[in-house]
């Protein structure tokens with residue numbers, strides 16, 4: 001049975017959109033829309049510092065992550081095809097946000113996703129003990145390589161897919177405004193093309209013809 005690794009933020013959920021809508025509510029002078037966020041992290045576009053962005057995002061994760069809705073298209077995909085694969089979740093998040101993220105993943109996707117993995121995103125003042133003695137996985141690709149066979153990584157960050165490809169894992173790029181797949185997203189749903197691509201890459205459905213297979 002093939003194994004799929006799922007990024008959490010902006011794949012299983014719509015974290016950036018939800019955070020940005022909350023942030024814009026506190027910054028009515030901001031004229032940007034979600035679709036204008038062509039960089040992630042977006043602090044330069046918003047005219048704030050990296051520290052201010054991370055502080056706001058981390059607070060949002062702690063206070064609001066619990067209430068995030070799962071991406072409906074992804075949930076529908078799991079309902080239809082989830083049983084055909086093994087699944088794990090892999091997120092690059094600060095450790096302080098990992099408990100809420102793990103609980104959220106298991107609550108909404110626990111029927112299919114059976115393990116939750118985190119590559120800690122460093123934060124000021126947070127010490128990672130593993131780095132003192134041995135170097136833990138520094139990227140999703142490195143961590144996935146430790147699992148044995150993982151066939152596909154679904155992620156919104158092209159760099160993560162490049163790292164996975166380096167260890168022989170196929171990549172599916174979920175369209176978001178900050179990545180190149182956004183321009184080629186299908187008319188019906190931003191995620192439907194990427195979800196179809198998973199099936200074509202794994203030979204589970206006729207080839208997906210409307211997007212590039214990475």
Ligand SMILES: [Mg+2]
Nearest residue numbers: 007009010156
């Ligand atoms: Mg992501």
